[in-house]
């Protein structure tokens with residue numbers, strides 16, 4: 207990509223969070239916006255929780271058209287928004303906001319982003335039996351997206367059982383026909399296994415015993431750094447098709463881009479920018495180790 211175009215007419219997007227300094231999104235979105243000929247930039251904003259009440263009027267004043275939200279504000283932002291998408295409403299969490307003539311509208315693109323990453327790899331998920339490990343924020347977003355498209359059965363297991371149970375209760379309330387349970391039985395087998403826990407991100411552990419890995423056709427992990435977790439390595443040894451979390455990161459951004467611009471996102475370029483950012487982090491880490 208050539209030099210960034212920036213002048214008095216430049217449109218403005220961004221990301222809020224605390225911290226935001228590690229985010230790959232400013233590079234990914236600015237490159238994407240400019241590559242399709244839009245005079246626009248995407249900037250990081252480090253925002254503390256106590257500043258949230260002032261945020262939206264300030265953004266409106268500054269002409270910021272839309273933004274992403276990362277930890278720890280995905281839930282905190284909701285009281286300040288004017289409308290929510292159905293998924294954001296069920297989740298009580300928002301990662302993408304756009305300013306419209308009806309005010310600030312909140313979406314959650316993480317769950318659908320994950321499904322789009324499966325679709326891109328021809329991994330089937332509709333009307334399938336799915337084992338999801340974890341019951342945190344990402345798990346919730348993926349579970350809602352799965353429930354929206356329809357699954358045969360969703361099994362959610364988590365280290366803290368009560369969290370899996372309370373997620374199942376939320377899902378059952380929003381989707382009364384959903385087949386869901388929160389424990390495994392020995393006869394189970396699955397079409398798709400999804401790790402949504404952080405196990406494997408900073409350690410070499412697998413989030414589940416090999417026995418269950420062997421019982422699924424496809425094994426996916428939403429962790430993207432490292433690109434191949436212990437879970438995915440084991441799955442490959444068992445001859446399973448695997449997928450890491452880079453696609454989820456990419457497609458949550460693709461969906462946000464489409465919400466803001468109304469235009470198809472330049473997926474290939476966005477993927478390349480993410481891979482470059484990951485590569486840069488790895489080089490920095492390797493240098494620190496020396």
Ligand code: NAP
Nearest residue numbers: 340341342343344345365366369402403404428451454455
């Ligand atoms: P979260 O809300 O804090 O949930 C963390 C989940 O991991 C919970 O289910 C937690 O279980 C489980 N967990 C944590 N440490 C564990 C351990 N030592 N043993 C067993 N389970 C453990 O976090 P989140 O936002 O959902 O994120 C989870 C992971 O997804 C992170 O690695 C994050 O980087 C990744 N992620 C990726 C994307 C993407 O775009 N690819 C997007 C979002 C998140 P308990 O309930 O028992 O604590």
